[in-house]
Amino acid sequence: MDQLTSGRWPAAGGERIKRHSLLDRAYHWLMALCVFVLMATAFLPILGIKFEWLDIHWITGVTLAALVLIHIVRALVFQDWRNMWIGRSDLQEIWRGVARLFGSRQPPLLPGKYDAAQKLYHLGVAVVVLAVIGTGLLMLLKIDTPFWRRNPYWFSADTWGIVYVIHGFAAMAIVAVVIVHLYFALVPDSWYMLRAMVRGWISGKEYSQHHDPARWKA
Amino acid sequence: MALFRYSRSIYGGSDQLIGASWDLLPWFVGAAVAFIIVHAVLSALAKRRAHGSH
Numbered sequence: 127m128d129q130l131t132s133g134r135w136p137a138a139g140g141e142r143i144k145r146h147s148l149l150d151r152a153y154h155w156l157m158a159l160c161v162f163v164l165m166a167t168a169f170l171p172i173l174g175i176k177f178e179w180l181d182i183h184w185i186t187g188v189t190l191a192a193l194v195l196i197h198i199v200r201a202l203v204f205q206d207w208r209n210m211w212i213g214r215s216d217l218q219e220i221w222r223g224v225a226r227l228f229g230s231r232q233p234p235l236l237p238g239k240y241d242a243a244q245k246l247y248h249l250g251v252a253v254v255v256l257a258v259i260g261t262g263l264l265m266l267l268k269i270d271t272p273f274w275r276r277n278p279y280w281f282s283a284d285t286w287g288i289v290y291v292i293h294g295f296a297a298m299a300i301v302a303v304v305i306v307h308l309y310f311a312l313v314p315d316s317w318y319m320l321r322a323m324v325r326g327w328i329s330g331k332e333y334s335q336h337h338d339p340a341r342w343k344a
Numbered sequence: 345m346a347l348f349r350y351s352r353s354i355y356g357g358s359d360q361l362i363g364a365s366w367d368l369l370p371w372f373v374g375a376a377v378a379f380i381i382v383h384a385v386l387s388a389l390a391k392r393r394a395h396g397s398h
Contacts, residue, residue, distance in 0.1 A: 172366050227386060229393075287361030291348060294364030298372040305376035309383075 141330030143344045145239070145322040153197055154323055160190040161304060168297055184269060187262045194259060209239045212249065215341065216242035238341030247303070247310075254299040261293035 146154070167183040201207050219235040219242045226234060240248070268278045268286075281289065311320050318332045328336075333344060345367055350359035 169369065172369070227390060283360055287363070290363035291361065294366070295368075298364065298369050301369065302372040302376040305373065306379055309380045313384075313387075315387075 141333075142327040143330060143333045144326060145319075145328050145344075146326050148326065149200070151323055151326060153193060153200075157190065157193055157197075160186050160193065161300065164190065165297075165301060165304070169301070180269065184262075184266060184271070187259070188266075190255075191259045191263060194255060209342070210245055210248055212242065212245045216245060236336065236338035236341070238338060239344075247307070251300075251303055251307075254296045254303065257292055257296040258300060261289045261296070264289050265293065 163186045164183060167179040167186070171177065171179050201210070215235070216237075219237060222230070222232060222235045223242075225232065237244075264281075266274075267280050268276055270276045278286070310316055311323075318328055318336070322328050333339075337344075346365040347368065348361055349363045349365050351362050352359055
């Protein structure tokens with residue numbers, strides 16, 4: 127794990143390629159914190175650990191919504207959103223990867239900043255997080271807060287049922303995607319990306335080994 | 345296994361949909377664990393094949 131925390135390894139005095147800005151890393155870890163708090167306050171009471179969860183849950187949910195809004199504006203206006211767009215070269219990358227699994231000797235296609243699997247994962251996370259945030263914001267209508275009084279009659283009981291179903295399924299899907307994310311973050315092959323999410327950079331060697339400079343001009 | 349939760353209507357009408365069934369939570373966790381196992385096995389096989397070809 128030294129390579130996660132040491133600034134000296136693996137690029138002792140070597141070239142460093144900036145992968146994530148401080149703002150993006152702060153967003154990532156704040157979002158992670160929010161998601162863990164939301165999962166704990168959602169599922170621990172269901173699993174029998176009872177505590178006053180509602181205030182922590184909705185305040186953290188609103189915080190997550192604000193973070194995601196900032197991320198969307200930043201990605202669309204101030205960053206290159208095409209880094210996360212799934213294009214033809216990503217489909218070729220997936221096809222080549224599947225072919226290699228079944229014995230093809232063709233070399234793997236190197237990705238840009240993010241590989242095809244990461245882009246698909248991001249798309250999946252975006253869908254479930256936006257679903258849980260959208261329904262969660264609607265559910266705020268059913269609780270009293272310092273800012274508004276509850277009004278549960280905005281929707282019919284049937285509509286509220288659908289809102290709760292979407293919120294519940296999206297929340298359980300988030301548990302699954304978090305488990306998968308932890309796996310990919312912790313497997314040794316991707317430690318360099320975990321380090322980049324902590325310290326911001328990858329080495330020049332890692333850049334040339336894992337990325338196509340034509341697709342990611344660092 | 346239920347997919348949804350319902351509340352029993354006190355007026356004798358049809359049951360009211362109130363959310364997703366929490367019984368599904370272990371299935372979501374299981375799906376994630378299954379995905380991880382499949383990925384780990386395929387990665388190990390791919391690495392073994394790559395080493396074998398050198």
